[in-house]
Amino acid sequence: MTPFAQHIQSILPVAEERIALIENRLIEKQCARKEHFLRAGELAKSVYFITSGCVRTYIYDLNGAEHNITFSMENWWFGDLQSFIKQTPASFYIQALEPTSVLSIHKKSWDYLMLEVPEFSDYTRALFRNTMFAHENRIVQNLSFTAEERYQFFLAHYPNLSQRISQKHIASYIGITPEFLSMLRSRRTE
Amino acid sequence: MTPFAQHIQSILPVAEERIALIENRLIEKQCARKEHFLRAGELAKSVYFITSGCVRTYIYDLNGAEHNITFSMENWWFGDLQSFIKQTPASFYIQALEPTSVLSIHKKSWDYLMLEVPEFSDYTRALFRNTMFAHENRIVQNLSFTAEERYQFFLAHYPNLSQRISQKHIASYIGITPEFLSMLRSRRTE
DNA sequence: ATGATTTCTTAAACTGGTTTAAGATTGGTT
DNA sequence: AACCAATCTTAAACCAGTTTAAGAAATCAT
Numbered sequence: 126m127t128p129f130a131q132h133i134q135s136i137l138p139v140a141e142e143r144i145a146l147i148e149n150r151l152i153e154k155q156c157a158r159k160e161h162f163l164r165a166g167e168l169a170k171s172v173y174f175i176t177s178g179c180v181r182t183y184i185y186d187l188n189g190a191e192h193n194i195t196f197s198m199e200n201w202w203f204g205d206l207q208s209f210i211k212q213t214p215a216s217f218y219i220q221a222l223e224p225t226s227v228l229s230i231h232k233k234s235w236d237y238l239m240l241e242v243p244e245f246s247d248y249t250r251a252l253f254r255n256t257m258f259a260h261e262n263r264i265v266q267n268l269s270f271t272a273e274e275r276y277q278f279f280l281a282h283y284p285n286l287s288q289r290i291s292q293k294h295i296a297s298y299i300g301i302t303p304e305f306l307s308m309l310r311s312r313r314t315e
Numbered sequence: 316m317t318p319f320a321q322h323i324q325s326i327l328p329v330a331e332e333r334i335a336l337i338e339n340r341l342i343e344k345q346c347a348r349k350e351h352f353l354r355a356g357e358l359a360k361s362v363y364f365i366t367s368g369c370v371r372t373y374i375y376d377l378n379g380a381e382h383n384i385t386f387s388m389e390n391w392w393f394g395d396l397q398s399f400i401k402q403t404p405a406s407f408y409i410q411a412l413e414p415t416s417v418l419s420i421h422k423k424s425w426d427y428l429m430l431e432v433p434e435f436s437d438y439t440r441a442l443f444r445n446t447m448f449a450h451e452n453r454i455v456q457n458l459s460f461t462a463e464e465r466y467q468f469f470l471a472h473y474p475n476l477s478q479r480i481s482q483k484h485i486a487s488y489i490g491i492t493p494e495f496l497s498m499l500r501s502r503r504t505e
Numbered sequence: 506a507t508g509a510t511t512t513c514t515t516a517a518a519c520t521g522g523t524t525t526a527a528g529a530t531t532g533g534t535t
Numbered sequence: 536a537a538c539c540a541a542t543c544t545t546a547a548a549c550c551a552g553t554t555t556a557a558g559a560a561a562t563c564a565t
Contacts, residue, residue, distance in 0.1 A: 186459035194455060207448050216455075250440050257443050258397050260450035265384060265406075267457040268490050269376035272522070293542065300458050305522055307544055462552070483512065495552055497514050512561070519554070530543065535536105 128176060129228060132200050136251050139244045146242050150234035156180075156221040163205055163219040168212060171229040172204030178225025179286070181294060182217045193297040196222075196286055202252065209235075222290060267300065273309055275299040318366060319418060322390050326441050329434045336432050340424035346370075346411040353395055353409040358402060361419040362394030368415025369479060372407045373487070383487040386412075386476055392442065399425075412480060457490065463499055465489040 126134075129151070130144045151174070156162060162180065163169055179198040182205075183191050194217065197203035208215035209232060230238075238245040266275055276299055280287050287295065296306040316324075319341070320334045341364070346352060352370065353359055369388040372395075373381050384407065387393035398405035399422060420428075428435040456465055466489055470477050477485065486496040 184455060184459060190459075192455070192458040194451075194458065207451070210444065246440070250436070250443070253440070253443050253447050254400065257447040257450060260447060260454060261384075261397070263454055264450060264457070265374060265382070267454070268382040268384065269374060269380075291542065302523055303543075304524080304545085308522090308546095311544075481512065492553060493513075494515085494554080498516095498552090501514075507565085508563105509565100510561105510563075512559100514559075515557090517555090520551105521553090522549105522551085524549070525547090527546095528544085530541100532539100532541075534539085 128200060129174060132174075133248055136248055137244075139248070143242065143244045147238060147245055148228075150238060151228040151230055154227050154229050156225045156227070158221055158224055161218060161220050162203075162227075163208075163215055163217065165215050165218055167208075167215050169205040169208035169215050169232075171231050172202055172206065172209050172235070173227040173229045174202050175199050176226045176228060178221060178223040178227075179289060180219055180221050180225055181290075182219050183297070184217055191297060192300075193294055196283070196290060196294075196298065198286060198289075222294070272299065272301045272305065276301075276306065276309060318390065319364060322364075323438055326438055327434075329438070333432065333434045337428060337435055337438075340428060341418040341420055344417050344419050346415045346417070348411055348414055351408060351410050352393075352417075353398075353405055353407065355405050355408055357398075357405050359395040359398035359405050359422075361421050362392055362396065362399050362425070363417040363419045364392050365389050366416045366418060368411060368413040368417075369476070370409055370411050370415055371480075371484060372409050374407055381487060382490075383484055386473070386480060386484075386488065388476060388479075412484070462489065462491045462495065466491075466496065466499060 126141070127148065129148060130141065133139055133144055133147070152171075154173070156178075162173060165184065175197055177199060179196060180203055181193050182195040182197070182203060183193045185191055195203065203219060205215040205217045205219070207213065208217075212232070239249070266278060270278065276295075279295060279299055292306055292310075293303045296303040299306075301309075316331070317338065319338060320331065323329055323334055323337070342361075344363070346368075352363060355374065365387055367389060369386060370393055371383050372385040372387070372393060373383045375381055385393065393409060395405040395407045395409070397403065398407075402422070429439070456468060460468065466485075469485060469489055482496055482500075483493045486493040489496075491499075
């Protein structure tokens, strides 16, 4: 069984020949480190499932500073979903942090599967629900955790990622400067 | 047509007799100002659609300070969805800010409708997707906006709410103290 | 209406996190 | 191996937002 099929099975049980209907629509693609899958202003024509590597999704604020919104790694989907679903211009940049291999699905295939393969719409409903919960938890943390607590939570919940991603990017993700993160870390190990 | 039926129609087209199947499962309920629909630790047995009034969803942090996570008003659903869907203990408190009338749906009715009424599962998929997008936008704002920008965004996007809700609660929602919000406001009108 | 309670404002002292800057360390490229 | 660029660290000055406190204004209950 492919990693993608295993992933679907981990979310909800689907017969293998039905999974094949989905996999037929996926297209393999590679991106080198630092290459972009998407830039703000473009139209998101696909979303992507990572088979190896990792990416960051980020924006620029009004002062031109970058803010990392999400990291994604193996067996996660990524993409600018609002742009993809509504077919409006993207607000996110998405960049490979490592050489990254993905399975991409085009909007036309997505719409086809949503109509014709009920298992796919069940699967995406579960994905969206999980994402909604994850986002809700992150909002709660942003409102009620200190910088140090957000950093500890990140370490505890994404131990793999914290090895693979530079502190600069982690700092941006939890909403602090790299200098302050460096200070938090030295304070911890003293 | 009832306000609830109108609401569904505004999300996706559904035949009126199918909407009736959903409405049959809804139960009217009232809460006085300051009463709670739910408390952290309880099991969320229902979620609620507001026909009049408004509520706040909030948590306590480790220091015992409250943080408002969401406000909800007419034609919005509210509830601790993670508790409701997963049937785990709630992490949120939900309190009426005004005398509030709701239509509640019990978990058993929800599960029934999800299985037996495809229009309902389509409708909830759309709701979840919209909520996911709204949460994503809020995360972006929390990372990239200043307190003043978050306040201006709140005023622009929820003009009704900002009339009905105390500044203390708005301050908590945007993640600042009431004193600092008061200062921002006086600075603006100078 | 009246008093009691909660909310809002103002202001001074304070703190968590930023900015600036410069040096040390790591990593990528040839 | 050696260079160049990017990342990480440290530290001092700084600022956005908090804390504390006390008075003014609005809201609530009787």
